[in-house]
Amino acid sequence: MAATILVVEDEPSIQSLIEVNLRRAGHEVILASDVETARRLVGAALPDLILLDWMLPGLSGIDFARQLRRDARTKMLPVIMLTARSEERDKVEGLDVGADDYITKPFSPRELVARIKAVLRRHAPQVTEDAVELGGIRLDPVSHRVTAGNEDIAFGPTEFRLLHFLMTHPERVYTRTQLLDQVWGDHVFVEERTVDVHIRRLRAALEATGHDSLVQTVRGSGYRFSAT
Amino acid sequence: MAATILVVEDEPSIQSLIEVNLRRAGHEVILASDVETARRLVGAALPDLILLDWMLPGLSGIDFARQLRRDARTKMLPVIMLTARSEERDKVEGLDVGADDYITKPFSPRELVARIKAVLRRHAPQVTEDAVELGGIRLDPVSHRVTAGNEDIAFGPTEFRLLHFLMTHPERVYTRTQLLDQVWGDHVFVEERTVDVHIRRLRAALEATGHDSLVQTVRGSGYRFSAT
DNA sequence: TGGGCGGTGTCACCGAATTGTCATCACGCT
DNA sequence: AGCGTGATGACAATTCGGTGACACCGCCCA
Structure with missing residues (x-):
C-alpha cells in the first residue's frame, strides 16, 4: 500500500x-x-x-x-x-x-x-497489495507469489513487477517506453530492447503451465496482457 | 522525435x-x-x-x-x-x-x-484514444484491437492506422494524397498507388467477417468508409 | 579473498511479418 | 474496342520481435 x-x-x-x-x-x-x-x-x-x-x-x-x-x-x-x-x-x-x-x-x-x-x-x-487473479493466474503481491492452478511459478524481481503491472492493466497495449517508465521507473536509463528480453523471460516462466499466451505481442506497438 | x-x-x-x-x-x-x-x-x-x-x-x-x-x-x-x-x-x-x-x-x-x-x-x-464503433466493427486504440461481433481481426500496423483514420472520419472521401498525409505522415515520400495496396490488404482482412464492403472506392476521387 | 550464483542489461543474429513497387489484369464508360 | 482507373498477385527490401550468449554486479558462503 x-x-x-x-x-x-x-x-x-x-x-x-x-x-x-x-x-x-x-x-x-x-x-x-x-x-x-x-x-x-x-x-x-x-x-x-x-x-x-x-x-x-x-x-x-x-x-x-x-x-x-x-x-x-x-x-x-x-x-x-x-x-x-x-x-x-x-x-x-x-x-x-x-x-x-x-x-x-x-x-x-x-x-x-x-x-x-x-x-x-x-x-x-x-x-495496492490486493492479489490479482486473471486468465487462470493469481498474483499475490503480499506473499510475492504467482500461482497457476496450484502450481507455483517462480519469477525474478523484474519479471514479477512486469507481470504485476500487466495484470493490473490488462487489455491495454503498452509501448516498450511506457513499460520502462512504469515497471523500471520514470528515470531509469535502460535500452528499449531490454523489455523484449524480460517479456521473453516472463513467457518462459509462464510456459510451464501453458499461460504464456496471455502475454501478447502487438507488432509495431508493444505488448499486452489479455485474458480473453 | x-x-x-x-x-x-x-x-x-x-x-x-x-x-x-x-x-x-x-x-x-x-x-x-x-x-x-x-x-x-x-x-x-x-x-x-x-x-x-x-x-x-x-x-x-x-x-x-x-x-x-x-x-x-x-x-x-x-x-x-x-x-x-x-x-x-x-x-x-x-x-x-x-x-x-x-x-x-x-x-x-x-x-x-x-x-x-x-x-x-x-x-x-x-x-486522445477513444474506441470507435461503426458499421459492426469496433476499433480500440487502447488495446489495439479490432473486433467484429466477437471475432478478432488482425491487421498490420499500417492497415490498423488506415482503418482507424477512416473510421474516425466516416462518410467522407479521401484522395490517396490525403490518406498518405494523414496515415503515413506529411513528409513521407511514398507512391500514391501504395494506398491502393493497403486498401486491398485492409479489405482482405475485413473480408473474413464480411465487413469489407465498408471500405468503398469512389472512382476518380479516392476511398471512403461508410457504415450505411 | 575468491568463487559460485541468481538476476540484469546488451548484443548479434535469425526468421517472420510488413511494406512499397511493379507489371498485369479487370471493369466501367464512351 | 479503346481509355482511364482500380484491383491484384508477386516480389524484394526492410523492419521488427524472438532468442541464445555473454558480461556484469551484488551477494552469500566457503
Whole structure:
C-alpha cells in the first residue's frame, strides 16, 4: 500500500500535519508549496497520487488539476482536492475538473488516510497489495507469489513487477517506453530492447503451465496482457 | 522525435561530443559557448529543449535556468542540466531551479540521448484514444484491437492506422494524397498507388467477417468508409 | 579473498511479418 | 474496342520481435 504522494499545499502547518500522517501510513511524501514547484516535480517523476490544495498562491489548484488532465502523461494521475470551503458549488466544480475525491478542511488524519487508500485502490491497482487473479493466474503481491492452478511459478524481481503491472492493466497495449517508465521507473536509463528480453523471460516462466499466451505481442506497438 | 536542441557548453571537446551524438539521434543542434549567446539564440528562435552546463564562464548555468523560468515565453522550455558534480546538494538545487532532468559528467552518449528522449516525451502533447464503433466493427486504440461481433481481426500496423483514420472520419472521401498525409505522415515520400495496396490488404482482412464492403472506392476521387 | 550464483542489461543474429513497387489484369464508360 | 482507373498477385527490401550468449554486479558462503 506504500505510495508516493505529492502534497501541494502552501500552509506550513497543514503541510506538516499531512506529511506526518501520510508517512505514518507508510507513504512516501513529496512536498510542494506552489503549483510551479509541483509541476516541476511531476515532470521529474510521476507520483502515485496528488493531494492538491484548492487555494494556492499564484496559479490555483483547480487550474493545475485541469492542466494535469490535459497532459497525456498525467491524465490518469489520481488527484484528491483539499479545500477549506465546503460549499456544494465548489464540490461540483472540483469534480468537474476531474478530481477523484474531496476532503474539506478541517479533516481528521484518519479520514485523509482512508480516502487516499480508497482512491489508490480504485485508481492505481498496482500500488495496492490486493492479489490479482486473471486468465487462470493469481498474483499475490503480499506473499510475492504467482500461482497457476496450484502450481507455483517462480519469477525474478523484474519479471514479477512486469507481470504485476500487466495484470493490473490488462487489455491495454503498452509501448516498450511506457513499460520502462512504469515497471523500471520514470528515470531509469535502460535500452528499449531490454523489455523484449524480460517479456521473453516472463513467457518462459509462464510456459510451464501453458499461460504464456496471455502475454501478447502487438507488432509495431508493444505488448499486452489479455485474458480473453 | 526529432527536435531542435540548444546546447550551452563552454568546453569545445564536450560540445562536439554532444553535437555528434545528438545529430546522430536525428536532432537539430544549436551551439552556444556562453549564456549571452544562448540568450540571444533563445530570443531568436525557441528550441525544443535546452541542454545546459552548470558551470559556465560569466553568468552560470543555474542563473540562466532561473531566468528562463521567470520569462513567460520560456517558462515551459524543458531544461536538462549538465554537471560535473554529482553531489546530492547540487541536484536538489538544480531541480529547485527548475531543471527537468540531470546528467552528471562523465556521461555515456546513449544516456544523453535517452534522457533527452524521455524529457521530450514528457513534454509531448497528448492524443486522445477513444474506441470507435461503426458499421459492426469496433476499433480500440487502447488495446489495439479490432473486433467484429466477437471475432478478432488482425491487421498490420499500417492497415490498423488506415482503418482507424477512416473510421474516425466516416462518410467522407479521401484522395490517396490525403490518406498518405494523414496515415503515413506529411513528409513521407511514398507512391500514391501504395494506398491502393493497403486498401486491398485492409479489405482482405475485413473480408473474413464480411465487413469489407465498408471500405468503398469512389472512382476518380479516392476511398471512403461508410457504415450505411 | 575468491568463487559460485541468481538476476540484469546488451548484443548479434535469425526468421517472420510488413511494406512499397511493379507489371498485369479487370471493369466501367464512351 | 479503346481509355482511364482500380484491383491484384508477386516480389524484394526492410523492419521488427524472438532468442541464445555473454558480461556484469551484488551477494552469500566457503
